[in-house]
Amino acid sequence: MDKLFLKFLIIWLSFYNVGHHCRLYEWMHQIVLDSNNKYHLKWLFNMKQELIVFNVCIQTHGWFGLGISHNGHMTGSDIVIGWVDQSGRVHLQDRFAEDEEMPVIDDKQDWLLESGYENDTHTCITFSRPFLTCDYDGDLPITNDVTKLIWAYNDDDPIGYSAVLSKHSHYQRGHKSVHLLNYKFDDNHFEHSMKMNSNDKYSTKIKSWDITSKNFTISHESDTTYWCKIVSPSFRSKAHVIRIEPIISPQQNAPFVHHMVLYRCLHPNPELMREYLDQPGINCLDFANMPFDFFHCQSIYMVWTTGGEAFNLPDNVGIPIFEDHETTYFMFEIHYDNPELKANIQDSSGLRLYYTEKLRKFDADTATMGSVVDYRLIIPNGFENFTVSGHCSPECFRQKIPVTGLNVLAALPHGHKHLKRIVVRHFRGHDELPPLAEENNYDFNFQDFRRFNERRIILPGDQITVECTYNTESLKRPILGGLSTQEEMCMVFLVYYPRMKGVRTCLSGLTPETVMKLSNIDQVQKLDENDMNPVIIQPLEHANQTLSTYVLTKEDWHIPKQTLFDIGNLTNLIRYAPQKAQCFWRKIEGIDGLEGMDEINELITYPKLYRPYEKPKTKCHPVINSHIIPPRFISSSSSLSLSSLFKYLIFILIIIIINIF
Numbered sequence: 073m074d075k076l077f078l079k080f081l082i083i084w085l086s087f088y089n090v091g092h093h094c095r096l097y098e099w100m101h102q103i104v105l106d107s108n109n110k111y112h113l114k115w116l117f118n119m120k121q122e123l124i125v126f127n128v129c130i131q132t133h134g135w136f137g138l139g140i141s142h143n144g145h146m147t148g149s150d151i152v153i154g155w156v157d158q159s160g161r162v163h164l165q166d167r168f169a170e171d172e173e174m175p176v177i178d179d180k181q182d183w184l185l186e187s188g189y190e191n192d193t194h195t196c197i198t199f200s201r202p203f204l205t206c207d208y209d210g211d212l213p214i215t216n217d218v219t220k221l222i223w224a225y226n227d228d229d230p231i232g233y234s235a236v237l238s239k240h241s242h243y244q245r246g247h248k249s250v251h252l253l254n255y256k257f258d259d260n261h262f263e264h265s266m267k268m269n270s271n272d273k274y275s276t277k278i279k280s281w282d283i284t285s286k287n288f289t290i291s292h293e294s295d296t297t298y299w300c301k302i303v304s305p306s307f308r309s310k311a312h313v314i315r316i317e318p319i320i321s322p323q324q325n326a327p328f329v330h331h332m333v334l335y336r337c338l339h340p341n342p343e344l345m346r347e348y349l350d351q352p353g354i355n356c357l358d359f360a361n362m363p364f365d366f367f368h369c370q371s372i373y374m375v376w377t378t379g380g381e382a383f384n385l386p387d388n389v390g391i392p393i394f395e396d397h398e399t400t401y402f403m404f405e406i407h408y409d410n411p412e413l414k415a416n417i418q419d420s421s422g423l424r425l426y427y428t429e430k431l432r433k434f435d436a437d438t439a440t441m442g443s444v445v446d447y448r449l450i451i452p453n454g455f456e457n458f459t460v461s462g463h464c465s466p467e468c469f470r471q472k473i474p475v476t477g478l479n480v481l482a483a484l485p486h487g488h489k490h491l492k493r494i495v496v497r498h499f500r501g502h503d504e505l506p507p508l509a510e511e512n513n514y515d516f517n518f519q520d521f522r523r524f525n526e527r528r529i530i531l532p533g534d535q536i537t538v539e540c541t542y543n544t545e546s547l548k549r550p551i552l553g554g555l556s557t558q559e560e561m562c563m564v565f566l567v568y569y570p571r572m573k574g575v576r577t578c579l580s581g582l583t584p585e586t587v588m589k590l591s592n593i594d595q596v597q598k599l600d601e602n603d604m605n606p607v608i609i610q611p612l613e614h615a616n617q618t619l620s621t622y623v624l625t626k627e628d629w630h631i632p633k634q635t636l637f638d639i640g641n642l643t644n645l646i647r648y649a650p651q652k653a654q655c656f657w658r659k660i661e662g663i664d665g666l667e668g669m670d671e672i673n674e675l676i677t678y679p680k681l682y683r684p685y686e687k688p689k690t691k692c693h694p695v696i697n698s699h700i701i702p703p704r705f706i707s708s709s710s711s712l713s714l715s716s717l718f719k720y721l722i723f724i725l726i727i728i729i730i731n732i733f
Contacts, residue, residue: 454545
């Protein structure tokens with residue numbers, strides 16, 4: 073018995089000794105950077121330690137490069153180079169790019185080598201770095217904004233003591249936008265549940281519903297196409313949607329698919345929508361020929377935008393489907409972007425909804441907040457940075473939010489091609505709270521939900537303000553709000569629970585008086601607090617036109633912006649002037665299906681006398697292993713071949729000891 077116990081103890085200690093030196097990581101994100109499926113990247117981060125860990129596993133026996141860039145270009149980027157030489161030594165170098173030439177080795181090495189190896193086919197290296205190093209000259213900070221990862225590799229190791237990099241080919245480099253510090257709700261639980269589906273015939277099944285465009289031909293006559301179709305699930309009992317993922321088919325159509333939206337159809341007589349289920353889709357922007365029934369489908373159920381990943385709900389939350397009239401019929405919309413007017417592009421993209429009939433504790437929903445999407449969103453041309461605002465009035469949700477508040481799970485800020493920065497500000501009483509979302513490096517081609525790892529609560533009486541900053545230097549006329557990517561938006565989609573039935577959107581827009589000042593209109597026929605589109609009287613050459621028609625077709629704009637005084641007036645007029653609040657709803661009681669807009673008579677702007685939110689100051693973290701590189705020592709290296717040999721010798725010794733006993 074003693075001998076058996078001793079054998080067990082020796083084996084356990086040996087595995088502990090080996091395992092103690094091998095770090096196991098639970099990777100939070102993993103992506104493939106190249107189209108040939110060779111360059112695989114994983115990473116995780118720790119917000120408390122302000123540390124990020126990467127793992128590159130690439131099909132090459134040469135070097136790889138991974139860089140952090142603001143714009144996807146090499147100049148000004150922070151780069152790490154790694155490789156395993158012929159003796160098995162792992163090398164890692166901190167470099168930076170002064171231009172488009174070979175990146176130079178940083179005097180201060182802040183990328184820390186964790187482990188690495190090379191096998192018959194791949195080179196795999198794990199390394200880490202603080203979010204903010206103390207090397208302000210050679211390192212870029214790792215933030216929660218969109219980061220452009222640049223990557224490259226070559227099949228040869230660097231040459232000589234100075235580690236000269238062999239030139240990579242055009243297919244061995246590229247860039248990809250990511251959110252490095254974005255949380256993900258538990259994928260492992262979902263994958264475990266899917267495995268249980270196949271292994272346990274008695275388990276509650278997770279099923280899926282695919283909604284696709286089915287061989288739709290993208291128009292080559294316009295750069296913007298909105299395609300819509302009425303859909304409804306085949307099952308007929310309440311279920312919870314627990315995961316939404318994009319289907320891009322074929323995969324090469326990814327550049328054309330800008331966003332996909334599933335709208336609820338809130339029809340007074342929902343069964344009238346049934347006749348459209350078997351009909352082909354239509355052009356959503358052809359309002360003249362669109363069936364009137366489609367206009368009841370404007371309440372967003374779920375949205376996906378270009379670059380976004382699959383979206384999982386937490387374990388205790390699901391988005392209800394086929395619960396009531398609001399979740400039975402939907403309009404599926406795809407926005408195609410075809411700026412080069414390419415012909416003969418067929419697409420079958422869409423959304424895959426995973427659902428379960430085992431209902432979870434909370435019903436979730438999506439709320440839309442920000443600015444209106446019409447002529448009352450006016451962004452002057454000729455500015456490097458111009459900020460506008462859209463407000464969600466506290467009166468809109470005051471009677472609908474429970475006393476305990478709304479738990480916000482995720483936020484998706486949204487705009488178009490001229491948007492640079494977007495902040496979703498949160499006001500409560502006289503205090504400004506941390507923003508619900510902030511993106512300081514907005515990328516039109518990469519938009520994804522920002523998941524929260526801590527509770528974010530909206531209480532009754534809170535105000536949400538969406539601020540958008542645009543670059544309009546290249547424009548000849550102001551850009552207006554609209555659905556096309558040649559127009560602009562300023563809004564946020566919030567996924568929250570518990571669900572507020574009947575609520576659609578909470579927006580604001582410039583008043584007709586403000587629009588008249590900006591567009592040089594002197595007089596209109598009627599101007600009251602609820603008329604958002606009055607008819608023009610003066611000037612006479614535009615008499616009898618509606619204000620919206622005039623603004624949308626106006627080419628000759630004269631907005632003063634030559635002096636700081638002009639710019640100040642313009643900012644006060646557009647960003648800070650009181651706006652008309654709009655709260656869209658669907659009536660639940662009384663006449664079932666009635667929908668409309670709450671008229672909030674009081675205009676809205678920023679709260680008065682509030683304490684602005686101050687961001688915590690970030691401290692840099694010097695890397696302990698960082699060192700000044702001697703002239704002929706240019707790599708942090710790890711002789712893993714020797715350590716591996718040492719571990720094998722330990723195993724052989726253990727086996728000998730066991731046999732002796």
